[in-house]
Amino acid sequence: MEFRDLKRQYEYLKSDIDKNIQSVINSTSFIGGEMVSHLEHDLAAYVNVKHCITCANGTDALQLALMAWGISEGDAVFLPDFTFFSTGEVVSAVGATPVFVDVRTDTFNIDINSLEEQILNVKEQGKLNPRVVIPVDLFGQPAEYDEIRRVADKEGLFVLEDGAQGFGGRINDKKTCSFGDISTTSFFPAKPLGCYGDGGAIFTDNDELAELLRSYKVHGKGINKYDNVRIGMNSRLDSIQAAVLLAKLPVFMAEEVENANSIAFKYSEELKEVVNTPVVLNLYTSSWAQYTIQLTNQETRDGLQEYLSECGIPSMVYYQKPMHRQGAFEKNGYECNDDMFSNTKQLCETVLSLPFHPYMQDDEIDIVCCNVKKYLSSV
Known part of the structure; x- marks a missing residue:
């Protein structure tokens, strides 16, 4: 018995996956290109947001979002204590301070009362500037975004939705990865929608943030990758992963x-x-x-x-x-x-x-x- 049977899934989708991969190989367009653009369009339409920006993995997606907001040393970022390491790792990677928040025992997601207590603690200590909350849609269920948004708006915080495990979930008819000011997901193979390597995506309705994110993910590019206007990173989804995801998305x-x-x-x-x-x-x-x-x-x-x-x-x-x-x-x-x-x-x-x-x-x-x-x- 497999914990998550990707072999069985592949056999079911084999014809479409193989066809898409062969198409990329025939085109020799392995980074960017039509497959990636097509995937970004389809993902944005599914989530019902204006912009989807693909990247190399879900961790990069989170870090790129923090970079686009200019989060850095002296900033406090609130996130669940019960989650995967990368959610906190990216906060430290940009020089900010992760502040951990307890979770509910029934849903495993961030506890609103604990969030409010930790924000108050940070403000009382006076050493850090509260800037962002990162709710995690753990094990597939969206966090309580109505309450999170209430707290975030009151405290002037950005909401960065970590939908790495939650892609495909909903609250009423509103889909996961549409709840944050910026939202992210992962296409790690074992995720609800997974590719055959690493992959990630960022979602936002903000035009300016989308432009910044596209720049940051390709070495801080300006008009092209040889015109570098800011310090960025190298975080691109390759075309074969896009081909796999395009074959999987309709069945997902x-x-x-x-x-x-x-x-x-x-x-x-x-x-x-x-x-x-x-x-x-x-x-x-x-x-x-x-x-x-x-x-x-x-x-x-x-x-x-x-x-x-x-x-x-x-x-x-x-x-x-x-x-x-x-x-x-x-x-x-x-x-x-x-x-x-x-x-x-x-x-x-x-x-x-x-x-x-x-x-x-x-x-x-x-x-x-x-x-x-x-x-x-x-x-």
């Missing part, structure tokens, strides 16, 4: 998000009596980057993971260590302690992500659920 829109939600529902129906299953808020739709359960304690979680492995069932722990405990942030310059992040601490000790992808069969779901129940009935 028409089938995969719906299939993922159907599979998640089956998992939850089978497991709701024995573990804490993921909560999706009313009027929210998740794209289910991961299906993540919570056990009662770390010993039970670790035991279940070991048992599943013995049964040939892969599982993953996202995430084992809170962001504020990462060694890279030891000299962060912002004072915090474990008491600020009780929910994150609990999640790091109890979460377990089960095999999940839009091509799972009912018998595979049954095998996973039966073994989860079997183990838990014995402890």
Whole structure:
């Protein structure tokens, strides 16, 4: 059993993927070109924003957004304590200070009360200038953007949506990657919409920001890449990755998000009596980057993971260590302690992500659920 079966997906889409890749090879246009322009148009139309700017990966997408706003030393950027390292890494990369915020235990997303407390703490300390909040659409579900926007507007903060795991999710009919002043996503192969290497994209309705982002991603170019008007970076999506994504996007829109939600529902129906299953808020739709359960304690979680492995069932722990405990942030310059992040601490000790992808069969779901129940009935 695969944790996320990309082989099965490829077999289903093989004809279109192979055709698109061969088209790029025949054209010998490997960077930029028609495939990339076509993809940017289709992604912007799907998300319903004016501009989509593709780039090399989701981490670069976040950093480019911060660069476009001029975020730098002395600025505070607020982000969840329970997320992947890159969300905080990019803040430090531009010289700013990441300020971590606790999350909800039911949705795994940023906790509004904790966000407000951390903003107040920064203002009271008086060392940093609050500038940006980066909500993460963790495991596929959008963050609570109405409340986040309320806080951001009150405090004068930019909203940078990290939709790396959330592409395809919705609140009502509004899609993920349309909630931020700038929004980003990742096309890492295991993401809801993934390519066959690294890739990312940035979304915005702001014309000036879009122009800046296109400059920053190609060495700070002016009228062309040999006219350099600012210090940028080299972050371009290659044409073969665009070809793969163009083949996948129609099926992602028409089938995969719906299939993922159907599979998640089956998992939850089978497991709701024995573990804490993921909560999706009313009027929210998740794209289910991961299906993540919570056990009662770390010993039970670790035991279940070991048992599943013995049964040939892969599982993953996202995430084992809170962001504020990462060694890279030891000299962060912002004072915090474990008491600020009780929910994150609990999640790091109890979460377990089960095999999940839009091509799972009912018998595979049954095998996973039966073994989860079997183990838990014995402890």
